[in-house]
Amino acid sequence: MADRYLHFTGTAPGRFLTRRLGLPQPAPLRRWSLETPRLEGPLLHLTAGADTEAVAGLAEVLAGAGLPVVGRADRPGAVVLDATGVTTAAGLGDVHAALHPVVRSLAPGGRVVVLGTVPSPDDHHQAAAQQALEGFVRSLGKEIGRGSTVQLVRLPDVRVPGVPASDVRLPGGGATAQGAASTLRFLLSPRSAYVSGQVIELTDATPEPVTDPAAPLAGRTALVTGAARGIGAAVASVLARDGARVIALDVPGVREELERTAARLGATPLPLDITAPDAADRIAAAAPDGLGVLVHNAGITRDRRLANMPAERWTSVVDVNLDSVLRTTDELLKAGTIRRGGRIVATASIAGIAGNNGQTNYAASKAGIIGLVRSLGPRAAADHGVTVNAVAPGFIETKMTAAVPFFIREAGRRMNSLAQGGLPVDVAEAVAWFAQPDSTAVNGQVLRVCGQSLLGA
Structure with a gap:
């Protein structure tokens, strides 16, 4: 059934009236098609936390998302923030510092994906900081607007149980991007147009290779x-x-x-x-x-x-x-x-x-x-x-x-x-x-x- 209100708010009188009355102003969503297989604009890769090294394998995974990966951009189509190194409450300030300057410049229908790790039962400071990312992501998803979405992906953690995160010197605080390729491809594409404010937790299972990206389920x-x-x-x-x-x-x-x-x-x-x-x-x-x-x-x-x-x-x-x-x-x-x-x-x-x-x-x-x-x-x-x-x-x-x-x-x-x-x-x-x-x-x-x-x- 046609959404007449969505169509109306896309007209000049509709925009004026809904703005004056404080009514919702939905943006048409950009969904996948052969004509629009990717988001518009580059992928901005940012880092937050004391550990400034990238998650192991992340650069290669982001490159496979189909968007040009950059360190800065005036109008990014997507932003990936590596926050796996955020292990303290003070470190959350880096999340604000990284995203505060760019959220307004995100292209309409853009994507923000925050990468975190599983809150640790052995380190309550790390657990508090990583759980805080969930509240942050869900709130940002509600305010970002213009058809954009925000997600949190928790990468598998390869740290040794019982060893505090502050004692770890592995890239990304011990997280690895292995297995995250399909998830990031989905979230950083028009296929995820109606998914927002979600928390996805990955395991450390080894992914199966895809022979043909255009027909990944061939033979099944x-x-x-x-x-x-x-x-x-x-x-x-x-x-x-x-x-x-x-x-x-x-x-x-x-x-x-x-x-x-x-x-x-x-x-x-x-x-x-x-x-x-x-x-x-x-x-x-x-x-x-x-x-x-x-x-x-x-x-x-x-x-x-x-x-x-x-x-x-x-x-x-x-x-x-x-x-x-x-x-x-x-x-x-x-x-x-x-x-x-x-x-x-x-x-x-x-x-x-x-x-x-x-x-x-x-x-x-x-x-x-x-x-x-x-x-x-x-x-x-x-x-x-x-x-x-x-x-x-x-x-x-x-x-x-x-x-x-x-x-x-x-x-x-x-x-x-x-x-x-x-x-x-x-x-x-x-x-x-x-x-x-x-x-x-x-x-x-x-x-x-x-x-x-x-x-x-």
Whole structure:
């Protein structure tokens, strides 16, 4: 559904009126396309903290982001601040000193990425300073405006446990950029247009090489549930664009729509109720060579306040949104259908983080997905060589949200730092990033694709 307010604020009368009334002034987002594959402007690389040496391997990783890397620029398209060397409260002054002069000059739709490390349980000064970066990033994301976004990426720390950060003399305070390439490529590109105020924590896992950057999923089979329409169809489309052979799964009741979507993408349709007892067996049969990517996108809502909610509404939502995900994931991992190096991506929701009036069943199911990801991620990587992550969409422009009453819909659109709704492709691009072969270091993460929604922020 068209966002008429966004269009109006782009006109001269709209800009005048909204400025006078103090109303939100959303900026059109620059999303990825063949015509706009990169941000505009160079990448400004800055450093904060006592350790002025770059994180090991960072220069090479930044060079691979596709933007010219510079030490100073009048109008950068992106800024990467290496703050891994910030280990004291006083060191936070370097963060201010580095970004204060440049935030106003950032090009519209620009990116700010702050690099930090995991707060140390053995050094409370380092822990305080690194945790402070999270509050800084979330606040800057809410004030930067003009369609720009701000993220914090915590790099893996190779310091020896028990040794205070102040005693370390390794580059970047002990952090390494190994495994960060796919994350920085995603965040420093138009693909992350509707992601802001996020904290992404990387592991020290060694990334798999990408043979063809234009088709990074070539040779992999990806199965997407709930793929007939909306977000699921967008995910299937982006994975196919990236070279995957896609199996599009949805309930038999939408077979015709599923088959049209599959035909458009050159995908294989699989009409199947994901809650069926033999769902995992039928998925395995549809992918005899195994799965490289499994995307759990199917979901339903049966909204009603708890006092008025019959058991059937509760059970059906939990069964589709959570129990079927747990059951099929367990069975496919046990059977080896998901190959080593595979990726599991589930769909949570900001409702599972912040809760939502009249959605106790839905919020419970989506919060359960978050628990699944955080628990299974490390074990699946160790036992099966598979990563497990989730996207948590906010207000996304779909047929479902188009049916929401006008004032509630407008509130949902504006209550985020970008003051607009996202598109299904925004969620799909995040899923595709998780699915990348070189995203091995991204595991157990829940990424909000919500424009930094004020709900649960």
